[in-house]
Amino acid sequence: MLFLYNSGLFIFQLGIRxxxxxxxxxxxxxxxGRRGWKQRLHSYQKKSGATYWIHCSSLGEFEQGRPLLETIRETYPSANIILSFFSPSGFEVRKNYPHADLVIYLPPDGRKNAKTFLDIIKPDMVLFIKYDYWYHYLSALRKENIPVYIVSGIFRKNQHFFKWYGGFFREMLRNISHFFLQDQYSGDLLKSIGIESFSISGDTRFDRVSYSARNKFAIPTLEQFKENSDLLVCGSTWPDDEKIILDVFNRLKDPKLKLLIAPHTIDKPRVLELKKLAEIKTDATSVQFFSTADKNRLHDCKILILDSIGQLSNAYGYATVAYIGGGFNKGIHNTLEAAAFGIPVLFGPKHEKFREASGLIKAGAAFCVHNEDEFALILSTISKQITLKKGAGKAAGDYVQINSGATDKIMSQLHNAKKP
Incomplete structure (x- = not known):
């Protein structure tokens, strides 16, 4: 099986090249981004404290692990924090993140790379956020007796760890010192394969979004755009979402409603295509980009396209209702960023893999829409029924607050573990 794993890595890297x-x-x-990684590691001047290596697959996992990282920085100011990413979507956005001493791409998994990487950084403790299980890195960590933890881990029964052919992958999990899990179901799955070193600490994303909502910053362009209107903020959308959103917006023709769309990708061809679609599908007098908005025309503007990175989480603070994209594609994106602001949340049908989506629906804070008709009906109902809107919003905020606190639980256990 190791031969097949290594062959898969080779084929993947060849495909990337x-x-x-x-x-x-x-x-x-x-x-x-991975060129010269050894030189970058050798050039880093370590401080006197312990070394924490924190790994995130991409930007979403970074935001999930961010509360823990920043708590470690605050608790241990002299610590060395090395932050690694697998994906460009994480590294390119957070390569200048001030609370890490060094931000790098994770070198490709391999026996030699893993050994060299660990020999250079010499971590005292390793934290992998949610997942990203790499055989050679985990094997090397176990061989060096370096504690490695999974933060906000979550498992599903259909994953290969729990299949009859999953022995190789189960061995990877057995290299983990401890799992900080989001729910008991994941713990039961680990128990079923003989792993009992876990605790149910919850999801650190709740801590992150709660903090962000409490510390939101003003966005003058959105204040001027919204004025006294209701605002539907559609975040992390894909083309399949946008067709329905624009059809519903045009269908309702609500004079009190404005629309902010934040597409999942914001490269120039993508946002230009979205602007053209918005102009075709609606009879809005103007469609503008956030980055080049004409302030003199914002009053009459009905649709604004958010084409800037780093604004979406605060933009939800201006929303009357939020729609989270991905539900008509491969799966929804972050619902909690919006829920933390105490507003009703809508999303498409592909949400079954996301426990927080089910939790929000059960709490009466979120609504699943399966098609244009349902979207129009639910949005119209929420807009007209103030009691429903307020109740769903309060339920969303309460759901986030009730589930916060994972960071403190994890830090307490890490502190009581063998000190690095």
């Missing part, structure tokens, strides 16, 4: 050669931007970043 071919894609980069053909001009794929993300593939090029993946390749070029």
């Amino acid at each position: 071919i894609a980069a050669f053909l001009g794929n931007e993300k593939a090029s970043l993946w390749i070029n």
